[in-house]
Structure formats: C-alpha cells, structure tokens
Amino acid sequence: MDPNQDIERLDALIDGERVTMLSRWTRDGLLHSKPMSVLRRDPEGSFWFFIQSAPGDAEDEAQYRQCNLAFSQTDKGRHVSIAGRGRVVRDRELIHSMWTAAAKPWFPEGPDAQDLALLQVVPVHAEYWDGPSNIVSRALAMAASITAGRPIGLGEHGEVDLAPPPRT
Numbered sequence: 001m002d003p004n005q006d007i008e009r010l011d012a013l014i015d016g017e018r019v020t021m022l023s024r025w026t027r028d029g030l031l032h033s034k035p036m037s038v039l040r041r042d043p044e045g046s047f048w049f050f051i052q053s054a055p056g057d058a059e060d061e062a063q064y065r066q067c068n069l070a071f072s073q074t075d076k077g078r079h080v081s082i083a084g085r086g087r088v089v090r091d092r093e094l095i096h097s098m099w100t101a102a103a104k105p106w107f108p109e110g111p112d113a114q115d116l117a118l119l120q121v122v123p124v125h126a127e128y129w130d131g132p133s134n135i136v137s138r139a140l141a142m143a144a145s146i147t148a149g150r151p152i153g154l155g156e157h158g159e160v161d162l163a164p165p166p167r168t
Helices: 003-014 058-062 092-098 137-147
Strands: 020-025 031-037 046-054 066-073 076-090 116-130 156-161
Touching: 003 076, 003 116, 046 076, 066 092, 066 116, 092 116
Parallel strands: none
Antiparallel strands: 020 031, 020 066, 046 116, 066 076, 076 116, 116 156
C-alpha cells in the first residue's frame, strides 16, 4: 500500500475523532497519558496539539520524542493506537493560526503565553482493531468465540507502517 492509501485508511479508522489519549515518557521514566484535543491533522498525516512546555527546557521536549496516540470508539467497536515521533514547535505565527477559545482555560494568557507550544506528532506505525459496529453483533461474536475457544467474528486487526524508522 502506498503512503497516501495508508493515511486514508488511518483517517477512515479514526473517523473524525477529536480526542485522543496521548502517552509520553516523563522525566522519571514513567509513561504518562492524558486526554488531548486534536487541533489539526495536516495532509501529510501529522497531528497537532497545544501543550504546556517551558521554553528552552530540553528535557521537557525530550519527553515527546516518542509518543503514542490512542483513539477509541467503543460504540463502533473500533480502537486505534498510533506510535509517533513528537516535536515541540514554538512558532508564534503557527500557534496564533491554530488558537481556539477552547484552549483558554489551560492558557488564560492566550496564544502568547510563554509556556504554550505546539506538539506535532508524526505517525510512524498504527495498529487497529475494527470490530462489529453493533452491540448485538459484538455480543454474539464474543459468545461464539468463548464457545469455540478462538476468536470468531470479532472484526479486523491490522497494522500500518506510516514512516521509515529513525536513522541510528
């Protein structure tokens, strides 16, 4: 599959979801997840978010270099996990262009807040589970799977490579 088809498949799986769980490494080496609103998805496939990040703090920026986005639509039986490379962007013009009033509770100073930055997440790999969309079908598939001792009718599972691995 070509990269454009991969991005289209990923878009179809996410189906316009605006909230994701963003996981990143903390300074003490733990994984931390929090819900985040997607500001934009650019044509190349990157996801953009507002984050709080102290200017000039290299450790702060390092926490986002490898991150994960998890989208879940339980009503559709669909779950998507995206491993990506994160980059903290402090371009004020770009921040202003993406500013929304919904960010004001977290950044009361507005788009010029010193600790406001953008996070660009470039997807590298995605894994998805796309099950039956109706609850009765999911229940019947689960009952059949339990009886048979193997998955039956629980949907499609797949992986999509979206970018080459980083150079070492």
